[in-house]
Amino acid sequence: MIDTIAFDIGETLTRDDRYWASWADWLGVPRHTLAALVGAVTAQGRDNADALRLLRPDIDLAHEYAAREAAGVGEQLGEQDLYDDVRPALSALRGLGVRVVVAGNQTVKAAQLLRALDLPADVVATSGEWGVAKPSPDFFARLIEVAQAAPQRILYVGDHPVNDIFPAGRAGLRTAHLRRGPWGHLWADDPEVTDAADWSIRSLTELTALVGE
Template identity: 40%
Template structure:
């Protein structure tokens, strides 16, 4: 079924984990760190997701201490369709942001991988993380746009779609354990778009702007707009994982 971009969207903001990056290696490393098999850890997390419980309970269930060190994102962790989608959003005139409860040092990894968004939000620097609605209010502040002009793209109902749906337009991406399970829940209907890939979203961006006159920008809010506030994370930032 064809999907269309919701009206008035001028800013597109991407979640990080299981939206831009594949967390399989990161979770496997966390499992090895605490001395359990990746299959066991991921099975427990899957059961918690299905029960709508916090995945942080996995460590207690397994009887181990939660890993204290963050796992660094590497170039090979990016999903193949992620950069193309971000570039498609930029090329068609949208202001682009990245905002998630990402790992320490994620900002430099994202920029090194070519994900040079107009703003990259830091949960640690702001002192607030998803699913707090304050996190989304700060995204609106950073973008200089009204909530209804922002499309937030994520893989989770609890962290992304439900808290953002208070004013943002939203896109639920069905991949990763959260995306696969949450896409079957009735609350998935809260999302304006339901996607199987970011390739699909890139096509929606291009279709939404294909009819715009060449001499006019697709959106009034531009990257050089002084209302867009640059937000960068420092190496000292220590946002919580997921």
């Protein structure tokens, strides 16, 4: 029985294309160049911020984040950044009595922007607010606390094996790997991922059927 379903954010609920496009514009490079570099570091299992370091090896990311915010082109999240299945799926799950938690590796500002979207969720939280990020066990301990359910009655949904599926499973949660975004597609058929995940899905709307299993 699943009482709570918790969701990763980037490339699970929200699209990252506008985010990377804005960085390309800020750094003055073609958008397809940065997109290709994000794909390259993804395939190498590296942090996606390394794509920015490949363009500017001496980049001070904290300084650039602050400069972008000051220029009014910093972090943004709007309705257009949500995948089409997000609102229908989350609404349907809450209609079934499932507690819906949104929790991922994002900034404090991202949490504020997500709450402003008034998603059909009981809890919206980010690593920036908690002071701990995936794949740390402490992140999932905090998630279990806000989920208000035993670990085996929580399903964590995400696209990234290393940040989502593997650590959530080690924390005792059920897991659903989402074939979405570069990480989700790249590792969707990897035997280690398919063995670790309780379910593999292509759309969040598939989750309503899992609740009844």
